[in-house]
Amino acid sequence: MTSPRPLRADAARNRARIMTAAHEQITEHGPEVSMEQIAAAAGVAVGTLYKHFPxxxxxxxxxxxxxxxxxxxxxxxxxxxxxxxxxxxxxxxxxxxxxxxxxxxxxxxxxxxxxxxxxxxxxxxxxxxxxxxxxxxxxxxxxxxxxxxxxxxxxxxxxxxxxxxxxxxxxxxxxxxxxxxxxxxxxxx
Amino acid sequence: MTSPRPLRADAARNRARIMTAAHEQITEHGPEVSMEQIAAAAGVAVGTLYKHFPxxxxxxxxxxxxxxxxxxxxxxxxxxxxxxxxxxxxxxxxxxxxxxxxxxxxxxxxxxxxxxxxxxxxxxxxxxxxxxxxxxxxxxxxxxxxxxxxxxxxxxxxxxxxxxxxxxxxxxxxxxxxxxxxxxxxxxx
DNA sequence: CTACATGGTGAAGCATCATTCACGTTATGG
DNA sequence: CCATAACGTGAATGATGCTTCACCATGTAG
Incomplete structure (x- = not known):
């Protein structure tokens, strides 16, 4: 019900990185941090954020x-x-x-x-x-x-x-x- | 000490309008209202706001x-x-x-x-x-x-x-x- | 009535952001 | 090792907002 496909290896890794980075950035700077900044902290491109979150x-x-x-x-x-x-x-x-x-x-x-x-x-x-x-x-x-x-x-x-x-x-x-x-x-x- | 020049008549009027409009707008929408919106509410152009406030x-x-x-x-x-x-x-x-x-x-x-x-x-x-x-x-x-x-x-x-x-x-x-x-x-x- | 300083205008310049997308990369099943 | 679906990329788009400035309008002193 939750996962039709198991999620590719690198995708899972990136998702985790994004969550971690987003958590850190939001914790420090508040929810108004830019997507760019979160992406940079996660070491991915902005587009990747949108692959994981609408x-x-x-x-x-x-x-x-x-x-x-x-x-x-x-x-x-x-x-x-x-x-x-x-x-x-x-x-x-x-x-x-x-x-x-x-x-x-x-x-x-x-x-x-x-x-x-x-x-x-x-x-x-x-x-x-x-x-x-x-x-x-x-x-x-x-x-x-x-x-x-x-x-x-x-x-x-x-x-x-x-x-x-x-x-x-x-x-x-x-x-x-x-x-x-x-x-x-x-x-x- | 406060006024080297007495301030022109229309300038004074506009300044008052701006204060009133800004007050209303900020009261209703918070300090994040745009300058455009305040100017519109005051019936003046944005530039006028900057003639009165830096x-x-x-x-x-x-x-x-x-x-x-x-x-x-x-x-x-x-x-x-x-x-x-x-x-x-x-x-x-x-x-x-x-x-x-x-x-x-x-x-x-x-x-x-x-x-x-x-x-x-x-x-x-x-x-x-x-x-x-x-x-x-x-x-x-x-x-x-x-x-x-x-x-x-x-x-x-x-x-x-x-x-x-x-x-x-x-x-x-x-x-x-x-x-x-x-x-x-x-x-x- | 005139000259001109003072005031007004709003389009344009810049920044910042969220979001998209056409394209290149890569993991993975076979 | 290949085919390909899944994924990643980042420049581009469009929205919004603050601020500036070259130019026009007008109140006012003389």
Whole structure:
């Protein structure tokens, strides 16, 4: 269903190079890097990019979706640790804090984080990964509330809201302060 | 010091038209509107824009700085009302709330709000207006703390930080929720 | 009323980009 | 080793946008 033909050897290699290069370039310069620049970084010609992706938007989406998985992995590890005795609230704040710091110098994850909670109706791949995040973070939130660390009315949407407003271009001290202020509001009384 | 020559009549008229049109266009479409579009909206030719502003950036800055004044006015009115008996904390939250809602459909004020607290070393005009905001909001913060509504360690920089991370592209309910969560954290215990 | 500085015009110059395509290359099955 | 489908190439195309400039128009001082 996915692959009628196995994809030629060099084609597969180039595709991987393109993904890697695109990821690096977008991470560093944001989604507005030119196709030329991505091609150069990948060591291929522009035309090759279009042999693998119909247009720039699809390439960017592919890259963002892929690094989206990073977030899902992190979230699942949080749930994992929680099941081994770590306090749920600590895992949640750790997650938030890590994402915030990553987003500060990683445009790809920044795009991924602000895509969370948005309706990516068009991109089923994103839909799937978001489900992973949801299934990890949802239980974590409920546990944190049961354990009494997190205010009872806090929802997953609230978390996504926070992720979408992370102060990416602030200095580390300001970011830390931002998180601290918010956390005060999230703590159960 | 400011005007060696009084500026010709039609020139003054056009300058005003340009500012108005630029403001409207930037407010609606963001700072990335083309000079062509601004010129069209102002009813002048592109070249005329450059007779009044050396380049696009300077025009945008002028517009943003001007609508910056809106924020300063609002802040000063808050201080005014406070001095007439209104609770300082209420004025602060009102200010935050109004700015948040404005920013949601006004790209100009959005730019102005996120410029607050940044070091606009190059633009003395912005510097001045920021001083107005600072001198209105600073006392308001201190009063709110003295009256016991605002947490004691809250600073002006914190407020600027919040203003720079306002959730502009979220629906009204999400925005309200965001503010509510935040305010819980800002309230004195 | 006139001279001319000041202001206005918009086509043209440049850059930057995304995207295409006619053509050359190469992996791979037979 | 060959045939050929798959792949790679990069100059060309067309869109968009900022900025400039040679020329025209007009407000205004005298």
């Amino acid at each position: 247009n720039k938007n699809d390439l960017v989406t592919a890259v963002v979706t892929a690094s989206f998985e990073t977030l899902a992995d992190d979230a699942e590890e949080c749930l994992q640790r929680e099941s081994q005795g770590s306090p749920a609230m600590a895992e949640l704040t750790g997650f938030l804090s890590r994402v915030m710091d990553t987003v500060a110098h990683n445009h790809t994850v920044k795009a991924a984080a602000s895509a969370l909670g948005a309706d990516h109706a068009a991109h089923p791949a994103m839909q799937e990964v978001e489900t992973r995040v949801t299934q990890a973070l949802g239980p974590l939130i409920r546990t944190a509330q049961a354990q009494g660390g997190l205010r009872a009315d806090f929802t997953l949407d609230d978390l996504y809201l926070m992720l979408s407003t992370l102060p990416a271009d602030q200095p580390p001290t300001a970011r830390a302060r931002w998180l601290a202020l918010l956390l005060t509001g999230l703590t159960a009384r | 380049n696009k950036n300077d025009l945008v800055t002028a517009v943003v700085t001007a609508s910056f004044e809106t924020l300063a006015d609002d802040a000063e009115e808050c201080l005014q009302r406070e001095s007439q008996g209104s609770p300082a904390m209420a004025e602060l939250t009102g200010f935050l709330s109004r700015v948040m809602d404005t920013v949601a459909h006004n790209h100009t004020v959005k730019a102005a709000a996120s410029a607050l607290g940044a070091d606009h070393a190059a633009h003395p005009a912005m510097q001045e207006v920021e001083t107005r905001v600072t001198q209105a909001l600073g006392p308001l913060i201190r009063t709110a703390q003295a009256q016991g509504g605002l947490r004691a360690d809250f600073t002006l920089d914190d407020l600027y930080l919040m203003l720079s991370t306002l959730p502009a592209d979220q629906p009204p309910t999400a925005r309200a929720r965001w503010l509510a969560l935040l305010l819980t954290g800002l309230t004195a215990r």
